[in-house]
Amino acid sequence: MKLTKFLISLPPCIFSVVCIIAVLYLTLVPRPLPDMDIPLFPGADKVVHAIMMMGVMLCLAFDYMRKKRNPQEKAPLVILLLFLIATIAFGGAIELLQGLMAMGRGEDIYDFIADAAGAIIGFIITVVAWRRTLIWLQGCN
Numbered sequence: 001m002k003l004t005k006f007l008i009s010l011p012p013c014i015f016s017v018v019c020i021i022a023v024l025y026l027t028l029v030p031r032p033l034p035d036m037d038i039p040l041f042p043g044a045d046k047v048v049h050a051i052m053m054m055g056v057m058l059c060l061a062f063d064y065m066r067k068k069r070n071p072q073e074k075a076p077l078v079i080l081l082l083f084l085i086a087t088i089a090f091g092g093a094i095e096l097l098q099g100l101m102a103m104g105r106g107e108d109i110y111d112f113i114a115d116a117a118g119a120i121i122g123f124i125i126t127v128v129a130w131r132r133t134l135i136w137l138q139g140c141n
Contacts, residue, residue, distance in 0.1 A: 004139060008066055015059040020090070023052045027094045030103045049091070049111050050118030057087045057122025062133070069137045075130035084123045091115025 060083040068076075092112055099107030 004137060008069075008137060010066075012067060013063050016056070016063045019055050019059040023056060023090075023094070026052065028097060028101065028103075028105070030105065046110060046114035049114035050121065053087055053091050053115040053118035054122035054125070055118075056090060057083060057119045058126060060087065061122070061126040065130075065133055065137060069134055071131055071134040071138050073134070075127050077127070080123060080126055084119055087119040087122070088116045091119065 061080060064076075064079065064083075092115070094115070095107040095109075095112045098105040
């Protein structure tokens, strides 16, 4: 109960802003994390891209849910589709910026595809979990 009240009391777009700043830092700074020499499977960076964009989509939706806490309402598909389009465009913009910046990173169409896949997965999770999340948020009143 205390956690839910705390989450609702935060500024309106805090999760989205923090997530977007983190994604920008991780994708646009040349070496944002130290090398750990941990062997990864091929394509691990694509999974990371998908997870980051899924996180952006989920944060946008959660911030919206915190404002609209009526569990009787169905998921607003038009708004969620706008969030989806914005998240995919954000992923595309990151790829374009990586190509324009001469900092050791380059654009990759497969990264963009992974970004879009992650955003779509976040959209699906949001639609499926919409009502349950609102009921959980409502429980703090």
